[in-house]
Amino acid sequence: MSVCFPKLSRVAVCGGTHGNELSGVYLVRELQRCAGDGAHVNTLLCDTFVFPSPSGPISDTAPYEMIRSRELNALLGPKGSPKAVDLICDLHNTTADMGLCLIAYSDHDWICLHIFRHLQRQMPDIPMRYIHFDVSNKESYSLDSVGKHGFAIEIGPQPHGVVRSNIYTAMKFGVQHMLDWVRFFNSGTIFEGGFVDVFTMVKHxxxxxxxxxxxxxxxxxxxxxxxxxxxxxxxxxxxxxxxxxxxxxxxxxxxxxxxxxxxxxxxxxxxxxxxxxxxxxxxxxxxxxx
Known part of the structure; x- marks a missing residue:
């Protein structure tokens, strides 16, 4: 027995949420240059270092990052509404030696977990983990949380302000396989169930x-x-x-x-x-x- 989900008609691939993490910046530019067919994919450079909660009033003198986050919420959301994009993939780099990680705020979003398992199978030579940030009933302050489904791809090690070819290439393949999965899903492919290892954050x-x-x-x-x-x-x-x-x-x-x-x-x-x-x-x- 399979679980049914609506078609993922609108997908957003975002880079530059943290402006000095350059693999996502250059990858989004490349995707914009080589825009193809398939699902409707929005690619955008976020150009902001924070993504605060979109609720509440905002003044004309608010910091640029807050103004930009509201613009992104209007473009990709509004968060929690039927108008929100179906899937957001937010691209990040880390200086830590973490390989390629998918980071999400749910350990039961079957779309995200199936995408992760697909990437594992397609990229067996890349160390890969699924990290779950358990926020329970709290607000999640991340760009990917604006979509109906969403996750961050975090890949390293790479110094901030630098782009390394091997790290960029691994991110590029990860995004390509993610978009392939979306096309397979939308075309009617049934993805069989199974097990996935999930790392749930406990403390800092x-x-x-x-x-x-x-x-x-x-x-x-x-x-x-x-x-x-x-x-x-x-x-x-x-x-x-x-x-x-x-x-x-x-x-x-x-x-x-x-x-x-x-x-x-x-x-x-x-x-x-x-x-x-x-x-x-x-x-x-x-x-x-x-």
Whole structure:
């Protein structure tokens, strides 16, 4: 028995939400240059660093980022309305060694999970994970949340302000396979059910800090650096202080670290995030022909 969904008639591929993450910027420009047929695909450069909640009044003197986010909500949404685009894919880079990740705010959006499984099968040589940010009943502050379905593609490692050919190419193939999946789905292909591993974010860990100055006093331990999604066990090395001392993970359960030493997260007081992994059963799906 398969679950039916409406046709994905309007798809948006977005880059530049964080303006210095360049793979998405150049990929959107390339997609605009080589626009093809198939599903109606909107490609746009977001040109904003934040995406606040679209609700509430806004003044003429509001920051540019807020004004731009309202423009994007009007263009792709409005969020939560029947007029919202069917699927949003928001393109990002990370300085962490995370491979290619799909990040979503749902662990039961069967469209997104099937797309992820399709990418896994089409790109077996690329490390790939599905990250679930569980916001429960809270507002999700992301561009992809404006669509009826949506996710971010996060790929690294790549320094911000730089474009690396291998990272760009992996993102390009990921987007191409995603658009292929949409065409297959819209044409009536039945996608069989199965299992997908989902990493649900549990918590963030900050760097050790000086109590008075709030300056960091340690860096990620060398044995942990560049080991995103390698299981972190209690008492494993976590930080190395600038005086040379090893600080160990004091959690009560093994968890999976990711966004290790992401440079954009220093200002957010996040040294790394930790997730639990579990297997999620996804049903067979097909387009609704009625």
């Amino acid at each position: 860990i900050d760097y050790p800090r000086d109590r008075e100055t709030r300056n960091i006093t340690a860096a990620i331990h060398p044995q942990l650096q560049d080991r995103d999604f390698s299981l972190l066990q209690p008492e494993d090395p976590l930080f190395q202080t600038f005086s040379g001392e090893t600080l160990r993970y004091k959690g009560k359960e093994p968890l999976y670290p990711f966004f290790i030493n992401e440079c954009a997260y220093y200002e957010k007081s996040i040294a790394l995030s930790l997730a639990r992994k579990r297997r999620v059963m996804i049903p067979a799906i097909r387009v609704d022909r009625t």
